[in-house]
Amino acid sequence: MLDIPLLVRVHLDALMAAQIDMGVCDAIERNRPVGKPTAMSAPHLPKVAGIDPSVPPPAHTPAPLPTSAPVTTAAPGAVIQDRLAGWVSDLTTLHELTERLARTSLLDDALDELLRAGAALVGARRGLVVLEPADGLGPAVTTGLGLAHADLGHIETVPRSATPYGRILDGLPGADGGSDLVGEAGGGPDPRHREVAARLGYAASYTLPLTTDAGVRLGAVVWLYDEPAEPAERRRHLIGLYLGQAAEHVDRLVELDRARTRLATVTEELLPSRLPRVTRVQLAARHRTGPHGGGDWYDALALPEGALGLAVGSVTGSGPSAVAAMGGLRASLRAYAVMEGEDPVAVLSDLELLLRLTEPARSATALFAYCEPARRKIVLAGAGHTPPLIVGERRTEYVETSLSAPLGMLACWEAPSVEIEPAPGETVLLYTDGLLHRTGDPMDRAFARLHAAAASVPRAAREDPGAIADHVLRTVLPDGLDASGGAEDVVLLAARFA
Structure with a gap:
């Protein structure tokens, strides 16, 4: 060897x-x-396998280097090794940033991550991304990094044609982006642009289009520098590679956001646009659809002889099919309530039969209450649904309803109705189990949490059912009802009796 x-x-x-x-x-x-x-410049190389090759002396001797300016010669391959190390470092950084972006599942989170990662790559502290898909279907979003809403408002007062990102969005000449100085000496003649730049304290910007591999323009990204500067060639190369991956991810999230918006719109249209006004009863409802689109619903309708019908329910599954089933179930319950609303058991029995015939592979929970406000009397029945909660000055307690399986899982109806009489000033809360599931607690602890939240309603808020509902939601769901973390629908219907 x-x-x-x-x-x-x-x-x-x-x-x-x-x-x-x-x-x-x-x-x-x-x-x-x-x-x-x-080893190779020695007069005689070491013997290899018994051979003593002689090396002839060189034909010339290199001139000695001047002592006044010594030059250190890098070892062969050192430059290449340094270059390879730089490439590996850049690829590692790009891989980590791309992975962080891929872990985002919401459009707003992805845009925030894009801005932060891009700022690190180009060496900037502030920036903004303007999302404005070329097909005009939205969503139109402007997100800032290190910029308040007022700062974004100032930037939007600059004519679009005077900004690089505006030229990109409008498809004007010079829409390739790049560095832009905004001082008196450069960066365009628009005085409003220079005024806003001086107000916000940036002297240069670096703008790139956000475009997919298929050439679909989604928007533009801008990073702002406090002093006249521009990223080096190496940084420009990295940010270009990063934006190529980011555009594909943002494009997928845009489509997902559009689908969620359409589904939420359909769901809201299937629910009551407004609550009826009935003497001696105040009503308030809170509803949020989960990201996957669920089948939770509520209803309130005026019935003959001054009566009031209240209903909440939930259909199994998610997505468009669950929303469609929910719409059909709610419409059917309204018809049954008008015909025989004074008997909630009969209403749910008819609903049970309808669900078994039309949706044999689906089940649902429902609760229907027939209210006589003049007598402060409520007759209710539930099918696999969570019990109502009465909130008042002297008591906060769950209504003891008869146990029953969900709709679609009974051969016949057996659970009897329950009659309650809320005192003047008491509020009855009807809700779906999505409110309990969003807490992340086991069901027994979730029920206790809801009870504690209802019991802690301030005295000043007890006269307004909307204020009661808001307090309960803020207390039960620390992240808030508008938080996007929960996958469950939330329905809360409050009825306060005078």
Whole structure:
């Protein structure tokens, strides 16, 4: 086996790695050693396998270097090794930033992550992304990094044609982006642009389009510099690669956001646009659809002889099919309530039969209450649904309803109705189990949490059912009803009796 010195092996490995990137001839020419390694410049090489090869003396001797300006010659392959190390570092950084972006599942979170990662790559502290898909279907979003809403408002007062991102969005000449100085000496003649830049304290910007590989324009990204500056070529190359991946991810989230918006719109249209006004009863409802679109619903309708019908329910499953089933179930319950609303058991029995015939593979929970406000009397029945909660000055308690399986899971109806009489000023809360599931607690603890929230309603808020509902939701759901973390629908219907 040949005993090749380690130094020679290192340089050969580096040379082979360079040949892969720049070609054999270029690599040999660029990395031709200036001086020979120590082992190879000796008069006699060590014997290898018994052979003593003699090396003839060189034909000339290199001139000595001036002592006044010593020059240190890098070892062969050192430049290549440094370059390879830089490439590995850049690829590692790009991989980490792309992975962080891929973990975002909401459009707003993705835009925030894009701005932060891009600012790190181009060496800026502030920036904004203007999302404005070219197809005009939205969503139109402007998100800032290190910029308040007022700052974004100031930037929007600049004519779009005077800003690089505006030219990109409008498809005007010079829509490729790049660096832009906004001082008196450059960056466009628009005085409003210079005024806003001076107000916000930035002197230069770097703008790039947010475009997919298929050429679909989604928007533009701008990073702002406090002083006249622009990213180096290496940084420009990295941010270009990063935005290429980011555009594909943002494009997918845009489509997902559009689908969620359409589904939420359909769901809201299937629910009551307004609550009826009935003497001696105040009503308030709170409803939020989960990100996947569920089948939770509520209803309130005026019935003959001054009566009032209240209903809440939930259909199993999610997505468009669950929303469609929910709409059909709610419409059917309204018809049954008008015909025989004074008997909630009969209403739910008819609903049970309808669900078994039309949706045999689906089940649902429902609760229907027939209210006589003049007598402060409520007759209710439930099918696998959570019990109502009475909130008042002297009591906060759950209504003891008869146990029953959900709709679609009974051969016949057996659970009887329950009659309650709320005192003047008491509020009855009807809700779906999505409110309990969003807490993340086991059901027994979730029920206790809801009870504690209702019991802690301030005295000043007890006269307004909307204020009661808001307090309960804020207390039960610390992240708020508008938080996007919960996958469940939430329905809360409050009826306060005078």
